[in-house]
Amino acid sequence: xxxxxxxxxxxxxxxxxxxxxxxxxxxxxxxxxxxxxxxxxxxxxxxxxxxxxxxxxxxxxxxxxxxxxxxxxxxxxxxxxxxxxxxxxxxxxxxxxxxxxxxxxxxxxxxxxxxxxxxxxxxxxxxxxxxx
Amino acid sequence: xxxxxxxxxxxxxxxxxxxxxxxxxxxxxxxxxxxxxxxxxxxxxxxxxxxxxxxxxxxxxxxxxxxxxxxxxxxxxxxxxxxxxxxxxxxxxxxxxxxxxxxxxxxxxxxxxxxxxxxxxxxxxxxxxxxxxxxxxxxxxxxxxxxxxxxxxxxxxxxxxxxxxxxxxxxxxxxxxxxxxxxxxxxxxxxxxxxxxxxxxxxxxxxxxxxxxxxxxxxxxxxxxxxxxxxxxxxxxxxxxxxxxxxxxxxxxxxxxxxxxxxxxxxxxxxxxxxxxxxxxxxxxxxxxxxxxxxxxxxxxxxxxxxxxxxxxxxxxxxxxxxxxxxxxxxxxxxxxxx
Numbered sequence: 001x002x003x004x005x006x007x008x009x010x011x012x013x014x015x016x017x018x019x020x021x022x023x024x025x026x027x028x029x030x031x032x033x034x035x036x037x038x039x040x041x042x043x044x045x046x047x048x049x050x051x052x053x054x055x056x057x058x059x060x061x062x063x064x065x066x067x068x069x070x071x072x073x074x075x076x077x078x079x080x081x082x083x084x085x086x087x088x089x090x091x092x093x094x095x096x097x098x099x100x101x102x103x104x105x106x107x108x109x110x111x112x113x114x115x116x117x118x119x120x121x122x123x124x125x126x127x128x129x130x131x132x
Numbered sequence: 133x134x135x136x137x138x139x140x141x142x143x144x145x146x147x148x149x150x151x152x153x154x155x156x157x158x159x160x161x162x163x164x165x166x167x168x169x170x171x172x173x174x175x176x177x178x179x180x181x182x183x184x185x186x187x188x189x190x191x192x193x194x195x196x197x198x199x200x201x202x203x204x205x206x207x208x209x210x211x212x213x214x215x216x217x218x219x220x221x222x223x224x225x226x227x228x229x230x231x232x233x234x235x236x237x238x239x240x241x242x243x244x245x246x247x248x249x250x251x252x253x254x255x256x257x258x259x260x261x262x263x264x265x266x267x268x269x270x271x272x273x274x275x276x277x278x279x280x281x282x283x284x285x286x287x288x289x290x291x292x293x294x295x296x297x298x299x300x301x302x303x304x305x306x307x308x309x310x311x312x313x314x315x316x317x318x319x320x321x322x323x324x325x326x327x328x329x330x331x332x333x334x335x336x337x338x339x340x341x342x343x344x345x346x347x348x349x350x351x352x353x354x355x356x357x358x359x360x361x362x363x364x365x366x367x368x369x370x371x372x373x374x375x376x377x378x379x380x381x382x383x384x385x386x387x388x389x390x391x392x393x394x395x396x397x398x399x400x401x402x403x404x405x406x407x408x409x410x411x412x413x414x415x416x417x418x419x420x421x422x423x424x425x426x427x428x429x430x431x432x433x434x435x436x437x438x439x440x441x442x443x444x445x446x447x448x449x450x451x452x453x454x455x456x457x458x459x460x461x462x463x464x465x466x467x468x469x470x471x
Contacts, residue, residue, distance in 0.1 A: 034398050038391045073391065080376045080419075081389025085396070095325075099394055100376050100419065102327025102433050102446060106282070 003028060003125045005067030009058060016058075022048040023058060031118055031126045039068055039116040059116055067125075068116040075111050076100040133243070134190040134197040141249040142200045143183040148251075148302075149450055151207040155182050158203060162194050201244035208304045209270075209319065211450040214332035216442055217356035217464060218316040220309070224352030228267055228309050234260055236346035237269060248272065252302055258342065267309040269347075271339065275303035275323045277331055305339045307347070316353050317460065327433060327446050358443030359436040361466030362418045366401070366409045371462060373421040373429055374400050379413035386413075395421055395429050422459045430459050 006024040010017060026044055030037045041059055045052045062068045074084040074092055080100030086092050092107050105111070118126070146155050159175035159182065162168060172192060173185040189195040220228070227233055237260035241248060248257075256273035281295040303321035310316075320336045322328070340349050365372060376389035377400050386408060390397035400406055416436050421429035433446040445463060447456065 033404075034402075036390075036392055036397045073393075076389075079387065079389075082391055082393045082397075085393040097326045097448060099431055099448075100389060102448070104324075104326035 003067070003122065003129065005062055005065040005122060005125070008065045009061060012061070013058075016054070019048075019050050019054060020058065022050065023055065027118075027122075028126055028129065031123060035118070035123055035126075037118075038071075038073070039118065041115070063116065066119050067122040069119050071115060071117050073113050073115060074105075074107065075113060077105060077108075077111055078103065134187070134195075134200065135246070136187075137246040138197055138244060138249070139183060139187055139190070139200070141246045141251070142197075142204050142244070143179060143186065144251060145204045145249055145302075146207060147179045149207045149212070151203075151450060152179055152182065154203060154207060155186070158195070158199070159185055159189065162189060168192075168194060197244050201249065204249060206453055207450055209306055210453045210456045211447050212322050213319040213447055214322060214327075214329075214336070215445040215447065215460065216318040216320070216336065217358060217445070217460070218318070218349070218353035219356060220311070220314045220316050220353055224316070224347075225311050225314060227347060227352055228311060233346055236260075240270070250302070252300060256342070265310060265312065267311065269307040269309075269343070271305040271342065273303055273305070274300050275321060275335065276300050277323055277328070279324070303335075305335065307339075307343065315464075322446070322448070327448070329435070329444070332444065332446075333437065355440070355442040356464060356467055357436075357441065358434055358445065358463055358467050359415070359418075361463065361468075362415045362434070363409070363411050363413070364466045365418060365420055365434075365463070366415075368466070369401065371423055373423060374419065375421070376400060376419050377406075377408060377415075378417070379408045379415045381412045381414070394431075422462060424455065424458075430455060432459060432463075434463065 003024055006020055009020050013020065023044055026047060027039060030039070039059065041052065041055050044050070044055050059068060063070055070087070072086050072089060072092070073082045074086070074096070075081070076083045076098050078101040080098070083098040083100055083105065084092060084096055089112065095104055095106055098105050143155070146152065156176050159173065163170060163175050173188040174181060175185065177185070186195060186200065237258050240259045240261050252274050253272050256271065258269060258271045261268040261270055277299055278296050279299050281297045284295040286293055301323060303323050305321060306319040308317040308319070318336065318339065320332055320339065323331060323335065343349070366374070366377070373395055375395060375397060378385070378387040380386070388400045388403065388406060390400050401409060418434040420434065421431050423429055430447070430451060431449065435444050435446070437444050445460065
């Protein structure tokens with residue numbers, strides 16, 4: 001079963017049906033395993049071998065269809081995952097005591113990555129297709 | 133008596149510990165009494181407004197200096213610490229029971245004083261306190277540490293200058309002695325706003341030295357090797373949550389972290405690739421959240437102190453006394469049950 005937001009993408013990009021289907025399968029599978037998962041353009045690019053710009057464009061459009069939410073992740077410089085998340089850079093404090101490594105980190109743009117999270121409606125959609 | 137100076141010092145302690153919520157809870161509890169007029173004082177607001185509210189409540193005899201000091205003690209003594217666990221041997225228990233031990237320390241003043249709760253104590257003072265199930269040795273002192281001055285430090289095209297400045301702040305160290313259970317626990321103030329293991333070990337070493345004549349840790353205690361319980365804690369899926377883990381076996385070193393902040397993401401142990409809960413893997417540190425009734429999670433970083441036989445528990449957050457006691461008990465239990 002298709003996810004609603006991807007149907008919107010298919011109607012906008014009739015020439016990209018294969019690419020959209022591949023991304024849809026990957027996101028659907030990912031969220032079924034872990035509803036808290038991060039939707040990462042680089043993982044999609046590596047797994048389905050699609051042009052990175054095309055992937056990013058489709059993810060941004062999915063954001064426009066309210067299927068994805070853009071999120072900033074402040075990564076622990078000691079390599080222990082995400083220390084803090086926010087919707088914008090301004091929400092981050094200048095310093096943080098990292099819950100992952102215990103050290104204090106100063107905010108550096110290089111430690112922040114922009115990725116996506118599924119919206120509540122996309123998660124509902126995924127769960128509904130799982131039920132069917 | 134709740135004088136203006138004492139009130140200012142006590143409220144300042146709560147502000148510094150970011151414990152405004154705890155003060156609000158106390159004021160709300162007082163106001164919940166049907167005999168207390170709802171308009172007599174506020175139970176929420178800025179810290180300054182709460183200070184005025186406490187003053188009004190004090191004038192009406194609804195809160196005493198001792199009540200407020202007890203709240204400050206709870207906040208200062210539970211959390212924001214590095215904790216070391218020990219077992220007392222028979223000599224240790226006898227030593228703590230001795231009059232000589234009691235006489236080695238000052239007695240806590242019968243009433244709280246502004247000096248006792250000063251922003252920066254003018255000297256190191258060590259007190260002996262008897263509580264219902266514990267004997268407590270409490271050290272109040274001005275701690276020193278060095279920190280980079282971010283405002284003055286700079287880097288431009290031709291020059292990079294880093295200023296490291298000496299800082300001082302009030303700190304509390306504790307030795308908690310439970311004679312019935314033969315247990316001892318040292319809580320060292322974290323002093324800085326981050327987990328500074330070097331500073332913690334330095335302050336602990338100084339604390340032991342300060343205690344040396346009254347209480348010799350080497351001959352009276354055995355450190356609890358909490359790291360021997362790491363595998364059991366990792367295997368305990370009922371009480372714990374893990375957002376990150378690092379371990380090694382004879383062939384590889386592995387590190388796994390979830391991609392969401394704090395405890396938002398999936399427990400790393402639920403990831404299909406996770407296979408490090410067995411006794412084949414060793415860890416020097418363990419980053420673990422302890423699940424509480426009601427869904428709250430308490431974050432700790434447990435570690436092995438190299439070359440000492442000691443383990444260390446780092447607790448960044450300020451906690452209710454029962455919460456911290458419960459977490460420490462669970463860590464002790466994990467060690468006891470270790471295979």
